Amino acid sequence: MRREPGPGPVSASRRATGGLPIVARGVSCVQGATTVLADIDLTVARGGRTFILGPNGAGKSTLLRILHGLIAPTAGIVTWNGATTRPLEQGMVFQRPVLLRRSAEGNLRYALALAGVRNGDADRRIFEALNEVGLSEVARRSARVLSWGEQQRLALARAWALDPEVLFLDEPTASLDPGATRAVEKIVADIHARGTTIVMTTHNLAQAKRLADDVVFLHGGRIAERTPVDLFFCSPRSQEAAAYLEGERL
Amino acid sequence: MHTIAESLVVAAGLVGTFDPRLVDIVRLSLSVSLVATGLAACIGLPLGAAVAVARFPGRGLVIAVLNALMGLPPVVVGLLVYLLLSRAGPLGRFGLLFTPKAMVIAQTILIVPILAALSRQIVEDAWSEYREQLTSLGSGTLESAMTLLWDTRYSLATVLLAGFGRAIAEVGAVMIVGGNIDGVTRVMTTTIALETSKGDLPLALGLGFVLIALVLLLNFAAHATRAWSRTRFG
Numbered sequence: 001m002r003r004e005p006g007p008g009p010v011s012a013s014r015r016a017t018g019g020l021p022i023v024a025r026g027v028s029c030v031q032g033a034t035t036v037l038a039d040i041d042l043t044v045a046r047g048g049r050t051f052i053l054g055p056n057g058a059g060k061s062t063l064l065r066i067l068h069g070l071i072a073p074t075a076g077i078v079t080w081n082g083a084t085t086r087p088l089e090q091g092m093v094f095q096r097p098v099l100l101r102r103s104a105e106g107n108l109r110y111a112l113a114l115a116g117v118r119n120g121d122a123d124r125r126i127f128e129a130l131n132e133v134g135l136s137e138v139a140r141r142s143a144r145v146l147s148w149g150e151q152q153r154l155a156l157a158r159a160w161a162l163d164p165e166v167l168f169l170d171e172p173t174a175s176l177d178p179g180a181t182r183a184v185e186k187i188v189a190d191i192h193a194r195g196t197t198i199v200m201t202t203h204n205l206a207q208a209k210r211l212a213d214d215v216v217f218l219h220g221g222r223i224a225e226r227t228p229v230d231l232f233f234c235s236p237r238s239q240e241a242a243a244y245l246e247g248e249r250l
Numbered sequence: 251m252h253t254i255a256e257s258l259v260v261a262a263g264l265v266g267t268f269d270p271r272l273v274d275i276v277r278l279s280l281s282v283s284l285v286a287t288g289l290a291a292c293i294g295l296p297l298g299a300a301v302a303v304a305r306f307p308g309r310g311l312v313i314a315v316l317n318a319l320m321g322l323p324p325v326v327v328g329l330l331v332y333l334l335l336s337r338a339g340p341l342g343r344f345g346l347l348f349t350p351k352a353m354v355i356a357q358t359i360l361i362v363p364i365l366a367a368l369s370r371q372i373v374e375d376a377w378s379e380y381r382e383q384l385t386s387l388g389s390g391t392l393e394s395a396m397t398l399l400w401d402t403r404y405s406l407a408t409v410l411l412a413g414f415g416r417a418i419a420e421v422g423a424v425m426i427v428g429g430n431i432d433g434v435t436r437v438m439t440t441t442i443a444l445e446t447s448k449g450d451l452p453l454a455l456g457l458g459f460v461l462i463a464l465v466l467l468l469n470f471a472a473h474a475t476r477a478w479s480r481t482r483f484g
């Protein structure tokens with residue numbers, strides 16, 4: 001049974017100033033002599049959990065960064081709710097958590113200050129976020145001496161505290177053990193339940209089955225198919241996706 | 251004329267008894283170089299961070315010039331500052347020549363490129379790691395530069411120590427703009443040069459001991475700072 005995208009408790013201000021839908025039209029990205037992405041048409045609507053799958057080098061991370069506005073496409077256009085400038089109500093969690101040399105709490109406070117959230121509101125959000133990811137005990141410890149799994153949970157706590165409209169995750173569990181992976185998945189599910197739209201890349205097919213609403217399958221820099229998750233795993237429409245699911249080397 | 255052995259014994263005595271003349275010279279050296287390092291830090295560190303983070307036409311040229319200026323000859327800096335501060339120079343009316351302030355200016359000019367070039371490298375390395383995350387969080391160029399300066403503060407402390415070491419060990423520039431006036435602008439390096447030329451080695455050797463001890467202390471401090479920060483902050 002396919003899960004319905006849960007709209008969640010999206011705040012009124014986010015609805016008013018939001019950057020959804022994200023629409024990519026004819027997006028290509030060429031790096032040197034390599035065409036990383038070619039002629040991508042993709043729409044990310046509010047509330048869903050879109051997983052971008054594909055073999056190594058398919059262009060997943062590049063597509064994620066273009067949708068987030070971190071890099072500009074070499075051709076085509078991306079719009080956020082019709083605008084061509086990236087809205088700030090977005091978050092991103094990277095495969096390798098990037099944390100500043102300050103305490104766990106300090107990292108969240110820094111991100112909140114950039115978003116204009118200070119004082120009591122910031123304290124409340126930091127408390128809630130660290131509690132949500134189970135890091136309250138290490139709030140005052142330096143972020144960069146935490147374990148890899150704790151650092152990734154702290155990166156998610158930062159996203160939780162910012163309460164973004166869209167959260168992009170680039171293989172956030174790639175370097176984690178199964179226990180840490182499940183912890184991260186639970187946090188992602190909780191963030192989605194609050195109304196945040198999720199766009200995530202992964203190589204973990206079981207994870208995609210557990211978390212995704214729909215799958216965008218990339219192959220050779222092109223979208224081979226976009227399918228609801230249950231259909232994707234039962235009867236993929238493209239030969240490339242079918243071969244990928246069979247474990248064939250693409 | 252003292253023998254070397256006698257000179258060493260007398261020099262050790264001067265240091266051990268905190269000879270007032272030696273103490274005054276050391277105090278002036280430290281104050282001039284500390285103030286110069288502070289001023290240079292205010293200019294060099296933000297300059298280095300800005301060049302590291304910002305992208306603008308001619309950035310490569312700026313980096314090349316900063317790197318080249320790290321090897322700025324002190325006597326050339328001394329000559330330029332002398333021309334600026336001399337009575338006929340554009341800043342002559344301030345009467346700064348042959349004062350400790352002139353020495354501070356010369357040392358500041360000398361070490362700004364060192365601090366800027368080294369901090370640029372450190373901040374740029376950090377920027378390559380943080381760029382996407384900070385951009386994702388909505389941090390602008392100025393905010394990112396300030397954030398990275400703070401985040402790399404322990405590495406930058408080493409840079410400051412290197413700048414201070416360069417300033418306090420420098421002789422050519424302070425000799426020209428300070429004039430090596432006894433009790434006014436005579437610092438460790440200029441005293442060593444003068445006393446050696448006079449053949450009066452104990453004071454020169456005593457100051458040499460202090461200078462070497464300071465340099466060693468700075469290096470130990472730099473090493474300890476790096477080690478502590480790695481343990482404490484990762």
